[in-house]
Amino acid sequence: MYRFFFLVVFAVVVVFIDASKSCNLYNGSWVLDESYPLYDSWRCPFMSKEFDCQKNGRPDRSYLEYRWRPNGGCQVSRFDGVDFLEKWRGKKIMFVGDSLSLNQWLSFNCMLHAAVPDSQISKTHPNADLTVITFQDYEVSIILHHSLFLVDVVKEAGYGRVLKLDSIEKGKKVWIGMDMLIFNTWHWWSRTGNTQPWDFVEHKGNITKDMNRTEAFSIALSTWATWVNTHVDFNKTKVFFQGISPTHYRGEKAGSACLSQTRPINDENYTSTHQPLAMTVVKNTIRKISKQVELLDITFLSQLRRDGHPSQYGSFPMDCSHWCLAGVPDTWNQLLYSSLITDLCNQSL
Numbered sequence: 001m002y003r004f005f006f007l008v009v010f011a012v013v014v015v016f017i018d019a020s021k022s023c024n025l026y027n028g029s030w031v032l033d034e035s036y037p038l039y040d041s042w043r044c045p046f047m048s049k050e051f052d053c054q055k056n057g058r059p060d061r062s063y064l065e066y067r068w069r070p071n072g073g074c075q076v077s078r079f080d081g082v083d084f085l086e087k088w089r090g091k092k093i094m095f096v097g098d099s100l101s102l103n104q105w106l107s108f109n110c111m112l113h114a115a116v117p118d119s120q121i122s123k124t125h126p127n128a129d130l131t132v133i134t135f136q137d138y139e140v141s142i143i144l145h146h147s148l149f150l151v152d153v154v155k156e157a158g159y160g161r162v163l164k165l166d167s168i169e170k171g172k173k174v175w176i177g178m179d180m181l182i183f184n185t186w187h188w189w190s191r192t193g194n195t196q197p198w199d200f201v202e203h204k205g206n207i208t209k210d211m212n213r214t215e216a217f218s219i220a221l222s223t224w225a226t227w228v229n230t231h232v233d234f235n236k237t238k239v240f241f242q243g244i245s246p247t248h249y250r251g252e253k254a255g256s257a258c259l260s261q262t263r264p265i266n267d268e269n270y271t272s273t274h275q276p277l278a279m280t281v282v283k284n285t286i287r288k289i290s291k292q293v294e295l296l297d298i299t300f301l302s303q304l305r306r307d308g309h310p311s312q313y314g315s316f317p318m319d320c321s322h323w324c325l326a327g328v329p330d331t332w333n334q335l336l337y338s339s340l341i342t343d344l345c346n347q348s349l
Contacts, residue, residue, distance in 0.1 A: 023074035025335055026297040030264040030304060033067035037326035038079060039114035044325075045121070046109045046133060048102070050315035053324035058313040060262050063324065068301055068331045076331070077338040081115025084337060085138040088179065094143040096150065096175065097184030100245045103322055104182070105144045107329035108336075109133050112142070130174065145174055148188045151220045153198055159207060160199035165219040167202075168227050176231065182296070182336070183224070184242035186278045187321065189217050214277055221285040234291050240336065241286060243299045244279045248306040248320045258320035261307040275299055294339055298332045 041052050049056070054064075068076055095105040112135060113121070120136040129146045152167040175181060188197060190213050200207050203219055232239060248258040279299050286293050302308075308328040310319040323329050 023070060023072065025070045025074055025076055025338060026301060028068060028070035028074075028301065029266065030066040030301075031069045032062070032065050034065065036067055037064040038330050039110045039326055041110070041326055043117070044106075044110035044113055046106055046113070046123070047325065048106055050319075051103060051106065051310065051322060051325040051327075053310050053313040053327075056310070056313040058310075058324070062262055063305075063307045064326055066264060066305075068334075076334050077341050079111050079115075079330075079334045079337050081112045084340075085112065085116065085135055085140050087340075088138075088140050090139045091179035092141045092143060092177070093180040093182075094145055094175065094178045095182045095184070096145045096147050096171070097182075097242065098146070098148045098187045099322060100187055101182070101184045101242070102144060102146070103245075103325070104184075104242065104329045104332050105142065107325055107327075108333045109142050110325065111330060111333060143178075145171070147171055148185065148197060149220055150183065150185045150224045161197065162207065163198035163201045163216070165201065165203045165216060166223055168223055172227060172231060178237055180238045180240070181232075182240045182242055184245075185220070186217065186244050186282075189213050189278070214281060217278060218281045218285070221281060222288075225285050225289050228293060229290055232291065238340070239291075239293045240339075241282060241293055241295050242332065243295060243297045244276055244282065245321075245323075246276065246299060246303045248309060249318075257311075257318070258306050258309040259311045259318065261309075261311075263307055265304045265306060296332060296335055296339075298335065301331065302328055 041047050041054055047055075054061070070076060095101045095108070113119075116135065116137070119138070122132075122134045122136060124132045124134075126132065131144045131146075132141050133143075134141045147170075149163065150168065150171060152164045152170050154162050154164055154167070156162050191197065200209060201211050201216060202208075203211070203216075228239060248261075276299070283295065286295055302323075305323075305328045306320075308323050310316075310322060310324055312318060313324070314322065
């Protein structure tokens with residue numbers, strides 16, 4: 001009897017793992033689901049005003065009620081905050097990147113808070129670039145490291161702000177010792193004029209006024225990949241790279257301006273071939289890493305969500321770059337959670 005039960009359980013687990021391997025969770029469509037959103041932004045104590053579209057007066061709510069449904073019968077695991085906190089008890093999880101990382105980090109914390117609303121929570125700022133939220137009952141810290149480029153920007157006499165494509169000194173001081181790292185960068189690489197946060201670019205000791213941005217991005221990611229290969233202990237640390245988050249300003253291939261959009265793109269002819277060149281750079285870089293780094297390939301599913309941006313209901317005159325919360329980044333985090341569940345099943349065998 002016990003042997004039969006064990007064989008049944010084993011078969012179920014094997015089927016789950018085989019399905020997860022053959023399943024592409026990142027191809028699919030958005031469907032309405034009345035059980036969404038996963039949390040109420042008004043009740044989340046960490047919510048940033050720039051992403052709280054409902055509080056900022058957005059009149060429609062349908063954008064809150066979409067669930068990502070992969071093709072082929074695959075399933076994205078519904079986020080279970082208690083399960084996550086128990087499994088990662090005593091651990092440190094760090095999101096590293098720009099304001100899109102902030103978007104995802106806030107979403108993650110709101111999802112956890114919705115699961116344990118009475119948990120003791122602390123919020124600290126060790127320095128200007130770090131914010132730490134700790135769920136004290138579980139001793140789990142969810143950390144944000146604000147880093148626009150992953151590589152260093154340093155002030156140097158005679159030059160001003162120098163973007164050092166070969167240097168990652170600032171980051172490696174805080175990334176070591178984490179149990180999970182979720183990296184992201186790209187949002188600032190194409191900035192020019194007054195919004196450009198560097199004055200010169202340095203590569204292999206040569207300082208120039210500027211260079212091709214995609215090439216610079218590729219060099220910087222190679223520097224990051226070298227650091228990952230050299231310094232990350234994969235027996236302790238799980239590493240993800242968040243895919244390129246798309247924008248929806250007028251004239252871009254991903255769709256029209258996001259203002260007044262109330263539903264996702266639903267076009268069978270709209271395929272992932274619209275992926276930005278930066279995403280090709282990310283994928284090529286990850287393929288060259290000798291150790292396991294998992295890509296959260298959120299670009300295509302986010303491209304379909306032109307309705308998910310703050311538009312005029314954020315902190316800027318027109319924001320078609322960031323995402324309302326609750327909203328699309330919650331799905332990014334569900335995909336992250338699904339990946340972790342699959343890894344645990346693999347380890348159990």
